[in-house]
Amino acid sequence: MNEPLTIWVGAIVTLAVFSYLVKENAFYRFFLHAALGTTVGMGIVMTIKQVLIPNWYQPIANAVTGDGPMTGLLWVLALVPGSLWYFQMSKKHFWVSTLVSGLFIGVAAGLAFKTWMLLIMPQIGASLKPLNPFDGGFTGEKLAEVVSNFVFIASLLTALLYFFFSFSTESKLMGKPMRFGRLMIMVCLGGMFGSTVMTRLSYLLERLRFLYQDWIGRQILSLFGG
């Protein structure tokens, strides 16, 4: 695809999306549906090209033509569990599909278990932070670190208290720590929302740069000899 056409299409689609800010309209809806359709179409093509042909069809074809080992023919057997997925469309025989979906869920659960163990265990260790400013000599930096660690541990424990344990908020003993935990969660969510705003601004900026530099600067102005 040549560059000017790509830029013009990009600009029209960008303006179509921006038009939603003014009012919900058919121009916007058309491009929304076009984007969804393109994504689905791309997904199907990519699955065939990147997964089915090299991983399934090619070993079978190579075995048949003698370009690869005969064990490649075993891939035909993959059709059996693969076909079982289609039983999800039948109310009567739905249970057949659960045989293969169970297998997939088992594999996913095993991988998830390993992933989370490797992910979470070091964090539990990292949650144990020193609170003694005199350990290894007292300095201002050390004191600042200890204060930071204290805030971290207090936030961790009180957030867990608020989130995981269902004490009454009226409780004399647990009420205040729980309220502090809730406050810390609110601070964290506020920070996350700030990050969201930053990202949205970046998106807008990127589109504006595209419209000004690529579309107006390189395409429209060139039409007027600019």
Place this chain on the structure above:
Amino acid sequence: MTRFFARFHNLDRRWLYLAMVVILSVPVIIQIPLPPGATSPTTKGLYDLIESCPEDKVILIDSSWDAGSAAENRAQLECVIRHICREKIKFVVTSAGITVFGPEFANQIIEPIAAETGYVYGADWVSLGYKVAPQGSISLLIDGICKDLHSVYPADHRGTPVSELPLMDRVRTHEDFHLVYCVTYQPDNAWISFVKGQFDVPVAYGCMTISAPGYYPFIDSRQLAGMLIGNRGAAEYEELNHKPGLGRILIMATSFGNLMIILAAVVGNMGFYAARALERNARRRAG
């Protein structure tokens, strides 16, 4: 005065959108220099790690971003590639399981910088291209990359067998990686679990600002060696590189946008209180 501010309480939000576009357009069209800010430890962590790369190792860059997150990932990849090329470190680029357009977008950034710095494709750097995650699991793909890169990528993105690429002779398993730098919208935690957790290779992320809060705990536990957070991270990295670029331009424009949001929040609140005061006065007169 109260009446004037009360108008802002029910201001049509489209005026705000227009104001935001105008405010952001100014720094995009006219580049206003801003003084550099302080460098965050997350940025410094990645920079120092690249600086300490030994000659016999390579850096694996997983560039899995496309137009959807180019707004921040582009600058994050550009500044790191500039640094790597300046230090004459060899690198391999993959695009694991997220977007098929990953290699195309990455090469748009890498190829000009490589040409500028005299990097030879195949000898100094290699782009292995996109790979679909088997069974939809990126964990399996990452595990494969660490155990035997050649079996996962028998050919590069151009279709050249990896056996014909000189650089790939010395790059096969996790032992050949000095660092894995993953640039995408929201890097998968499997990079930390497998690359760092299982194989003990340092991992660094380049992610969108919106995704960053979820990764801070990994910085604290040293599971992540470094992280570039949005355009701010890119701008800080460019500062360390002594080569201002796209990150600097974008963060400056973002600062204008943030100021606009703060101003809108203040004015909106003033409008809210002004409208409430007018309502109270009206009730008092009626009562």
